[in-house]
Amino acid sequence: MSFQCYVDDTQLYMAIAPTSNWIDVASRLQTCLSDISSWMRSYFLKINQEKTDFIIFAPKHRIHHFNEVSIIFDGNKIKVSSCVKNLGVFFDSVLNMDNQIRNITKSCYHQLRNIGRIRPLISESACKTLVCSLVTSRLDYGNALLYGICTSSLTKLQRIQDTAARIITRTKKHDHITPVLVNLHWLPVEHRIQYKLLLQTFKALNGTSPLYIQELVQVYTPRRSLRSENSMFLVQSRARTKS
Structure with missing residues (x-):
């Protein structure tokens, strides 16, 4: 399971396949949250349940399958949200x-x-x-x-x-x-x-952006000598747009 930590905000996230068994996914999430809760109690801290959000991002034609999904956290049921706020930006379930x-x-x-x-x-x-x-x-x-x-x-x-x-x-x-x-x-x-995108790309290529952004931008290197090898072309990541 991956995570992002900010000043007073922590996010857990994981990628799941459309055919994944939701019971297994929920179990992994709940186990992780339980460990976090136990760690916080040992240091006399408590997670604010009202500020804990849970969202699933999915294609528009699949999102209705998760409408009734929920996870148990500290004995409370957290239902899936249709929209969450992340660092001042609102993300909805279909993006x-x-x-x-x-x-x-x-x-x-x-x-x-x-x-x-x-x-x-x-x-x-x-x-x-x-x-x-x-x-x-x-x-x-x-x-x-x-x-x-x-x-x-x-x-x-x-x-x-x-x-x-x-x-x-x-x-x-x-x-x-x-x-x-x-x-x-x-x-x-x-x-x-x-x-803004061009500026972020320029910073990534010149090593002045955060490391996780630099890892997303890779310069194309041909397998053999070509005229394009010094043209600063970028590697275009492959993505499936249909499922």
Whole structure:
């Protein structure tokens, strides 16, 4: 079983095959949790049951098989969740990121409404500073996870950026927004996501990213001498998209 440890948060996770026996999987999880609980009791610590979440990620056509699944932890039944929050990002069971998009949209529009109310009283520079710290930061946080989301979800995020640009420059609703974004030197949301991925890849190749990210990025080395051996091509991992 694998794990990730943060400041005050620990995550256990394991990969299971579609044909796995859930009783065996649940037994392994419960045994591990029991060991953790025993260790904590020996040091006079207690796990907060209310903050303990349990989620199964699966393809959309299989997720309904796990609706009634649960595990026993310290005598309490923990039911499977449809969405969990991880370091400020919402993950749903089918990884379509809809909950994360809704959370970003709600918080950003709340901040934009407040900024819009005081816009006549502040300068454009001050307004841009507010938008960058309260809105753009939310759009950019964890945005590499949004690569490949559906166009409708991407459009919702782009509308937030367009609204922020209109508030800063006091552009009318029906005026074309592209020249405004160019003038502000703002990349569209889709390109900001791509930029974040490229930046992480660059850091991984140059050894400035965490080790677990560096292990995911491997330079392609041909078996024999080819013209492409110095082109810095990357190894594309194989993945089954059907099951």
